[in-house]
Amino acid sequence: MNLAWKEMKKSKTKFVILGSIVFLISLLTFIISGLANGLSQDNAALxxxxxxxxxxxxxxxxxxxxxxxxxxxxxxxxxxxxxxxxxxxxxxxxxxxxxxxxxxxxxxxxxxxxxxxxxxxxxxxxxxxxxxxxxxxxxxxxxxxxxxxxxxxxxxxxxxxxxxxxxxxxxxxxxxxxxxxxxxxxxxxxxxxxxxxxxxxxxxxxxxxxxLPSYSAEQLSLSMIVWFLVVISGMLFAIFFYMMNIQKFGLYGILKAIGVKTGALFRMIWVQMLVITAIALTLAVVLSQVFEILAPSGMPFYLPISTTLQLSAVFFAIGFAGATLSGFQIRKAQPLQAIQQGEG
Known part of the structure; x- marks a missing residue:
């Protein structure tokens, strides 16, 4: 936990950029999901x-x-x-x-x-x-x-x-x-x-x-966009932490040499992912609910809180998977090799 916080304070710019991208993707996902639900009601509420x-x-x-x-x-x-x-x-x-x-x-x-x-x-x-x-x-x-x-x-x-x-x-x-x-x-x-x-x-x-052809085609298109954005967010986590891990390969070797377990390094990545995702999703949920209130009456927008919670859970799950995949290289690294690579 301490390692995670120290690194986030030291490299705050990188993590702010990642959090901003996650926020924008999740907000866009919530809005499109609200439009999909709204169009669904407008198309077939009867x-x-x-x-x-x-x-x-x-x-x-x-x-x-x-x-x-x-x-x-x-x-x-x-x-x-x-x-x-x-x-x-x-x-x-x-x-x-x-x-x-x-x-x-x-x-x-x-x-x-x-x-x-x-x-x-x-x-x-x-x-x-x-x-x-x-x-x-x-x-x-x-x-x-x-x-x-x-x-x-x-x-x-x-x-x-x-x-x-x-x-x-x-x-x-x-x-x-x-x-x-x-x-x-x-x-x-x-x-x-x-x-x-x-x-x-x-x-x-x-x-x-x-x-109903109009209903199924409309909902399929919007659902594909929503899930495509969710997958992008998972790939974003994987790529970000992968690049971070490459840059810190020598540091991981030193930490392993002094007795830090691989599990502790994984927990560091997970804590960072959870903090970034929680902040980004909280802001996205609040803004999407505000958008529902302020949306023009003619716009078919419907975003119940249950839908935002379900999508948030999916974002957490796929973020966890992306961060975990990026950390597999830590398990394979040997302390001496990592230190040599970092020195090189």
Whole structure:
């Protein structure tokens, strides 16, 4: 411990530079992770907010919910047998206000459910993001596929699909708009018991999200960037301590000659890594949480503290691995050879 502190005080510039780089990489990682989570919510909050359970689609739809159509008999049988189950459909569309201005939405309808709001005929319930754009309760909208008018009955919080606000509509209005009474999907909560249903393919919530091309491609790209930055941080530790060890090879030989164990030298490297990482990550976590508070309302940014703690643990683990790998040369060094190399 004393050796680690003495070296950090003596070579503070080198360690400050390393800590600054780790801070910048970890802060960038947290911000990208927050954007990934925010985009995930913005893309599929409607599905992500569902409890644990299974989503069933028609097998013939080949994992494309827009092509799925569950017949009425199957739907009614499942709803009667499974407590808390409901059927629902999602279709992208648009609403027109009195000035014929178009607003893209995701129309959602469902049978009676505790997860989705109940909507009366000719009414809609919109995501609250539209209220922030000036839409008020009582406003009316039309749609080219609908003969009547929709009246805004209220707003729901944080319900998006495919980066569009959700508009909950009555099943009869949905049937008129899309010319079908068959709903696309069934949801069965885990507590009701999950089992195979003839003609239907089941998905967990996460599995269903991966069937959405825009969601899976978006999240895969951002996740690759996050983990690439994490790997870079590990390589940074390995390279930094490797270069430091090369420069101190003669010193290590002297320390070994006077009885300092190899384990003590490893502990010195680990302490230095822990101190640098702890300071850098603390600053990065604080700034990332401040960024979440100050981020513009239109920016899809969501960074729960649990995510930052998980990423911090990964940074510590990979930093430890990088520092340890760089120290293997210490174990191989013989005191006399190290001293000779240092003198040379």
């Amino acid at each position: 599905i992500k907010n569902l409890p644990d359970g299974a989503i069933y689609m028609e097998t013939a739809a080949e994992e494309t919910h827009a092509l799925s159509a569950i017949d009425t008999e199957t739907q009614q049988a499942v709803l009667l047998e499974k407590d808390g189950a409901f059927a629902f459909s999602v279709q992208m569309g648009f609403l027109l206000n009195e000035q014929d201005e178009q607003q893209s939405v995701a129309f959602v309808t469902s049978t009676s459910s505790a997860e989705f709001p109940d909507v009366s005929k000719d009414e809609i319930i919109l995501d609250r993001s539209l209220e922030e754009q000036g839409i008020k309760q009582g406003d009316t909208f039309t749609n080219s596929q609908f003969n009547g008018e929709f009246t805004v009955a209220g707003f729901s919080d944080g319900v998006k699909y495919s980066h569009a606000p959700v508009a909950f509509v009555h099943p009869n209005n949905y049937a008129e708009m899309y010319r079908t009474e068959d709903l696309q999907m069934l949801f069965v909560p885990e507590a009701a018991g999950l089992e195979a249903i003839a003609g239907l393919q089941s998905f967990s919530v996460d599995e269903f999200l991966n069937t």
